[in-house]
Every structure is written in C-alpha cells, then in structure tokens.
Ligand SMILES: Nc1nc2c(c(=O)[nH]1)N(C=O)[C@@H](CNc1ccc(C(=O)N[C@@H](CCC(=O)O)C(=O)O)cc1)CN2
C-alpha cells in the first residue's frame with residue numbers, strides 16, 4: 001500500500017490548514033445550516049432499508065452536529081453506531097449507540113459509546129472540504145479511506161456545509177470518491 005506522494009501530502013496539508021482556520025466561526029453562525037444538513041440526511045436515510053445499521057458521527061468543535069439526527073433515528077427504531085478512533089493506520093471501529101450510552105473520551109478529542117462493535121450498512125462521512133467529483137479532505141488520519149476500503153458493502157454518504165465545497169481536492173492513491181454528498185442545500189450525486 002502506497003502513501004500519498006510528497007506533493008499531494010503538501011497540497012492536502014495546506015488546504016487542511018485553510019479549512020480548519022475558517023471552520024469554527026462559520027459554524028457558530030450556521031446552526032440552522034447544520035440542522036438543515038441533518039434534515040436532508042434524515043430524508044435520504046428514510047428511503048433506505050430500515051433494517052440497516054447507520055454510522056453517524058459525534059461532533060468535534062466546529063463540525064456539523066448530527067446528534068439530533070442520531071436521536072431521531074434511534075426514536076424511529078433504527079440502529080445507530082458511532083466511530084471509536086483506533087491508532088493511526090487502522091480502520092475505525094463502530095460501536096452501537098443509544099441515548100443512554102456512556103460516552104468515553106477517545107483519540108484526538110473524539111468521543112465514542114461504550115457499546116459493542118457492529119458493522120454499519122451506511123456510513124455518514126464528515127469532511128473538512130469536498131469537491132463535486134466526490135473527493136473529500138478530512139483531518140489527515142486516513143481513517144475514513146481505510147474504513148471504507150475495509151467495508152466494501154457499506155454505502156458512504158458525505159455531509160458538509162455548502163461553504164466547504166472546493167473546485168478540486170488534491171487526491172492520492174487511497175482516496176475513495178463518495179457517491180453521495182449532502183449539504184444544507186442539496187443532495188449531490190457524484
Ligand atoms: N467528529 C468527528 N469524529 C471523527 C472524525 C472526524 O473528522 N470528526 N474522524 C475523521 O477521520 C475520525 C477521527 N479523526 C481524526 C484524525 C486525526 C486528527 C488529528 O490529527 N488531529 C490533530 C489536530 C487536532 C487539533 O488541532 O485539535 C492532532 O490531534 O494532532 C483528528 C481526528 C473519527 N472520528
């Protein structure tokens with residue numbers, strides 16, 4: 001397995017720094033947009049097999065907050081899980097979540113439930129930036145690319161604010177284009 005070439009690593013690093021710098025203030029004034037993303041994801045997920053396990057994301061500061069979506073899905077009888085972040089180089093472990101789950105502190109400021117590990121059918125994927133081809137930029141751990149490579153049957157759905165769209169994300173050999181990206185305005189089929 002090859003790592004990204006040095007020029008791609010550098011290009012991703014530069015874009016990541018820019019995106020991180022503008023993220024938090026944008027989010028503070030865009031709570032309605034965050035709720036709209038949850039609403040659009042909910043509509044999309046209602047169309048999918050109700051037996052499926054859905055991997056959501058517990059937010060870090062400045063990210064879209066999917067917690068209302070987690071609660072709605074649980075109320076509707078869907079099975080929700082959340083990522084537990086292992087050491088770098090390993091895929092995420094998804095743990096079953098319910099509103100009464102004990103949330104444990106994980107790596108890089110993430111939090112995860114203490115529930116059993118499960119295999120999701122649908123994986124909601126957080127992004128720092130994305131493009132219309134379906135490519136995403138994350139925090140740089142390579143976690144979602146490794147996770148999706150290990151779960152070929154799972155259906156990934158990226159989500160972000162429309163302001164996080166870029167003309168083109170730099171890509172390396174492991175980047176997997178997402179077939180669907182949801183923003184507060186639209187469902188983008190890539
Ligand atoms: N809410 C949320 N959970 C998530 C992700 C995410 O993007 N958002 N992840 C998406 O993959 C995974 C965690 N990935 C991460 C990978 C690397 C770093 C990281 O290297 N952070 C730097 C800088 C932290 C900071 O500046 O505060 C570090 O800790 O040095 C953080 C998260 C799984 N859980």
Ligand SMILES: Nc1ncnc2c1ncn2[C@@H]1O[C@H](COP(=O)(O)OP(=O)(O)OP(=O)(O)O)[C@@H](O)[C@H]1O
Nearest residue numbers: 001003004137138139140141142143144145146174
């Ligand atoms: N399936 C994989 N196998 C081996 N290396 C991988 C795999 N996926 C990603 N990587 C490597 O991990 C490193 C980080 O990847 P990248 O910069 O794309 O992270 P990211 O998508 O921004 O992070 P994250 O998914 O954690 O939010 C890169 O060097 C990349 O080549």
